[in-house]
Amino acid sequence: MEINYQEPSKDLLMRIDIHEKYGSANIDVWTNELLQTQAGMKILDVGCGAGKLSFLFYEYTKGQAAITGGDFSEELLEKARAKNKEVGANIDFQFLDFNKPFNFADNTFDLCTSAFAIYYAADLKFTFGEAHRVLKPGGRLFVSGPLPENKQMFYEIIKEATNATIPPMPGSSRFKGDIFNTIDSLFAKTELHKFENHLTFPEVAPFIDYVRASLNEDRKLWSAMFNGKDEYEALIGKITDVATRWFERDGKLVMTKVVGGILATK
Numbered sequence: 001m002e003i004n005y006q007e008p009s010k011d012l013l014m015r016i017d018i019h020e021k022y023g024s025a026n027i028d029v030w031t032n033e034l035l036q037t038q039a040g041m042k043i044l045d046v047g048c049g050a051g052k053l054s055f056l057f058y059e060y061t062k063g064q065a066a067i068t069g070g071d072f073s074e075e076l077l078e079k080a081r082a083k084n085k086e087v088g089a090n091i092d093f094q095f096l097d098f099n100k101p102f103n104f105a106d107n108t109f110d111l112c113t114s115a116f117a118i119y120y121a122a123d124l125k126f127t128f129g130e131a132h133r134v135l136k137p138g139g140r141l142f143v144s145g146p147l148p149e150n151k152q153m154f155y156e157i158i159k160e161a162t163n164a165t166i167p168p169m170p171g172s173s174r175f176k177g178d179i180f181n182t183i184d185s186l187f188a189k190t191e192l193h194k195f196e197n198h199l200t201f202p203e204v205a206p207f208i209d210y211v212r213a214s215l216n217e218d219r220k221l222w223s224a225m226f227n228g229k230d231e232y233e234a235l236i237g238k239i240t241d242v243a244t245r246w247f248e249r250d251g252k253l254v255m256t257k258v259v260g261g262i263l264a265t266k
């Protein structure tokens with residue numbers, strides 16, 4: 001399955017901001033407790049985007065780890081580099097296409113991570129093979145992504161608004177199956193961890209912001225539901241009507257993000 005997936009940077013930053021404002025649990029705390037990155041480690045963050053995870057490791061290790069962030073979006077890399085300058089960090093942000101050979105020698109890194117990114121790889125065996133190759137023996141791979149029970153309420157509202165069948169999302173539909181199995185076949189030890197975050201929206205508007213930033217992300221998958229700007233706005237209108245009815249009925253809108261973290265050891 002080939003998915004040409006480009007994240008518009010404002011949508012990614014909008015979703016990160018909404019998670020921070022309305023979430024009940026903090027994914028950064030979960031990630032840090034799970035990975036316990038340390039000074040002196042060599043870390044590669046694949047599909048780093050604007051560098052969220054790379055900066056998390058930078059802070060956790062107090063700048064004492066050698067961190068490389070790789071992404072194929074020059075726009076997001078520019079954002080990451082600007083923040084690097086702003087906070088005086090020394091993270092190496094560079095171009096990396098995870099569908100191509102990684103530009104690093106065998107056995108280079110102690111930790112290779114990928115948050116909500118690498119599961120879009122065209123050939124999982126190839127991409128995770130590259131991650132395995134660049135890790136040192138005993139090095140760890142951490143991949144996070146949505147589990148199938150993720151964002152149920154979001155899909156139910158869209159279903160009610162459109163009466164349409166919701167297309168399977170490549171992240172959640174592949175995460176526990178193909179992705180876990182591919183990693184498990186390459187690595188010596190593989191575990192699945194789970195993180196739940198209830199996003200409670202105190203009004204309809206920020207939920208609609210989230211819907212827009214999400215429909216854009218997977219717009220190629222949603223294309224059966226809208227064609228062009230007018231149909232897109234009409235769809236948003238219908239979703240707003242359903243969300244408003246739910247909000248009036250329940251007094252709030254609660255969406256639960258269910259994230260899986262695959263942690264594997266070479």
Ligand SMILES: C[S@@+](CC[C@H](N)C(=O)[O-])C[C@H]1O[C@@H](n2cnc3c(N)ncnc32)[C@H](O)[C@@H]1O
Nearest residue numbers: 047048049052071072073096097098115116117
């Ligand atoms: C949802 S974002 C996650 C970004 C970041 N890891 C975070 O947690 O904020 C997905 C990222 O995957 C990147 N991406 C998608 N396909 C890619 C590819 N073939 N090679 C490298 N990066 C890719 C996108 O540019 C985007 O930055």
